Amino acid sequence: MGMARMTKIVENAADLERELFWFRSVLEARIKIHFGEGATEGSVLDIAPPDLDGSSSEYAGFVRRHQLSFVERLALVLALVPHLRPRLLDACFGRDTAVDRRLTEFGGAQLGSDGELLPTAETLAFLLGGDDLALRFSVQLLLDPEHLFARHDVLRLGGGDGVTPMKAPLRISEELLCRFTTGEPRRLGCGPGFPAQRIETRLGWEDVVLQPSTRKHLEEIETWIEHGETLMADWGMAGKLRPGYRSLFYGPPGTGKTMTACLLGKSTGREVYKVDTSLVVSKYLGETEKNLGRVFDQAERRGWILFFDEADALFGKRSETRDAHDRYANQQVSFLLQRIETFDGLAVLASNLRDNLDDAFARRFESIIYFPMPRAEERARLWRQGLSPKARLDGSVDLEKIAREHALAGGAVMNVIRYASLQALREGGRPLTAEDLLQGIRKEYAKQGKAG
Template sequence: MADALTANARDLARDLDWLTSMLEMRLSAWFAEPSRSPPLPLSGPQPAMPLGSGSLYAAFLLRHDITAAERLIILLALAPHVRPHLLDVLWTRNEVTQRGFTEFGGVAGCGGGFMPSAETALFLLAGDDLAERLKVARMLEAGERLSRLDVLRVAGVALGEPQSSGALQVSQRFLGMLTRGRETGPVFDRHFPARQVSTGMRWEELVLPEATLSQLEEIRHWLQHGDTLLYDWGMGHRLRPGFTSLFFGPPGTGKTLSACLLGKLCDCEVYKIDLSMVVSKYIGETEKNLARVFDQAEYRRWILFFDEADALFGKRTQVSDSHDRYANQEVSFLLQRIEEFNGVVILASNLKANIDDAFMRRFQSVVNFPMPRAPERLRLWREAFPARVTLDPRLDLPRVAERHELSGGTIMNVARYAALRALARGTTEIRAEDVEEGVRRELHKEGRAV
């Protein structure tokens, strides 16, 4: 990590020196003749970012082919965090109005330093050239590259105020990558309703019927060879860029685990979105929340796993009021984003029958996760307990597996209960009565008799 931080500091220092020189150039031109201040000459030389520099900052610029204008905007947003005095020159007082220059922008901060606004970026890059200002303003809009890449956004625009008055706010993820030397995922909150999920298990430990495993292999093959199929084999004009699958089956049968293992096997991060939480009572909020997830996933090769898909894709009733019409609008928005998304989207439901038939044709695969059969349950039981424990000779796992129809998730709950009971006794032996009691408790939770 120390090497990554050193590399980041080296490349950032060089780029911040470049920002300083460009800012000096802009101010010199402005004070010489404000009404004819031209755009910056960005076609000139800029600091090179050699491959293999070891800098996450340089790797980001190269990977996404960041333009000179985008690079300066990023540096402007970063300056208050890494070299705050760089922008002190923008505190210059206008002797005519006896206050700061409107042209320089800026917003009030708590630390005493100059906090750049979108107006600051417009001034730096475009000067007084209106056409260039409009081009730069578009670069700062939500949904454009810098926003989609989760680098920065324009924040805090008051109702009725110009968009350029908003603060140029760098994302915590991007700032953390530069200042901590490692990439971190976005923060889960009501504005970003997706949480990264993962597993320590291996693909070989997945206990599922052969038919289910075969369908999961199809998704795995898409993750590994989809780009080759679309671009090298020339099928991109006939197929949409992504892959959408429906996972259905009772709780605890391996839907989330399978998504995590697909991601692990193909080196993709998996983000889980609970649609029952995302759906907002406020008009427009559902679309905004989901848009943030798709915008960030677009360039990062994420697998998006939508749990409780019934919340939006359930059987539709006749539209009778504005709430029903808006619910249909939410569904249409999500379907559009899914169809445009170039990655893998998995929607999960407990029952296939809960999903509206009109949506089924949109899935490239529909994968059934049934309750495990007795042989599969026996394997789950045998693999549920750690190697360091011993099993009570009276514990007949084949009989337990045959007798009780339980999901893999439920079996793990029983194993946890029995193992904790053993630890509480100060032993490593898993007792038969603890397993039976654990089974009884789980069946009672589900409203079933032992």
């Protein structure tokens, strides 16, 4: 573990210890007031939270950035307690021995028949004011969809259908939990419920070979990433322009579409998430929309670039409705059309053929960028850049001639280099020969259904 990461952990732990001490003070005061033990006058609102102005922890930064009120801060700590020090809540989840039941005024939701009890909005209302209706109503304001807790995915309510908001468990987002503890964001795993995964590259713009016209069009996207927020907010264009930016990359396979999406993220400090189309489409009505909705929501909150490879699998042309399957497929395309149009971020769709996409999508792209097959001089550069500095070439190899005679995209060139390099390594690291490269080229042609 690096020193920088360890420093973050220590800073977070120190501030959260202070916050937990404050929470315990509020809890003990509320219980004493509730049971008439000691002073019954005053309010827990008089117990000031710790001053974090001089701290550089992730938690302190979040509190300052959002200027959290007493109620908001107590709600945040309450949601953290089960993860940090669950025993602090034991006093809230006792039983009334006179009637042999749980103390319902403390709130709390039980996980399973013998599971632990989690704090709810009802628990927060009890901590703040017991039976005070005004304070109870202030808690309900925290659950509003327009509150920062919902807009920034800070707290969410657990529980299933039929559970009233005040009785649903308060859950902190996993991303914030990771930031407040380890100081690092949680990497979301790809799966049926979240059909996207992060993609990245170690290469730079100098390593990708693009025609000048293609590179020029990409500058428009970089400009939007850098100045889009100023355009919408400071220049007041939010009411006149659609949110976000949508771009279509189209062209033959292996021409650099995925690599370019990765480099756009790398050069602008944004994570790129590739949507896995095989995990998106579900046979269950509504599941596709729900799964994609999660991806769009997370991307908006975290500023991701969304990349849809083979986009025509999701955004293909709507067909004539002949049966329920066609109707549902068209419904999915309509949902995607609406969702991507309101996406407040950068969405890149990649397709081999521009005409494969639904016409309604094509009209909504801010840019459509063609990735053509590389020309002979660009192919020569791909061959030269693709070879390892440690690779030795036999005298029979003429890269310029190979580039002229074989029209391969960058991805195919790298496949050939991989094949030829492994043949040389298998035989003691000998020089690569023209025959090694030609064998690899024939394999690539065979994959494409072409004669070598």
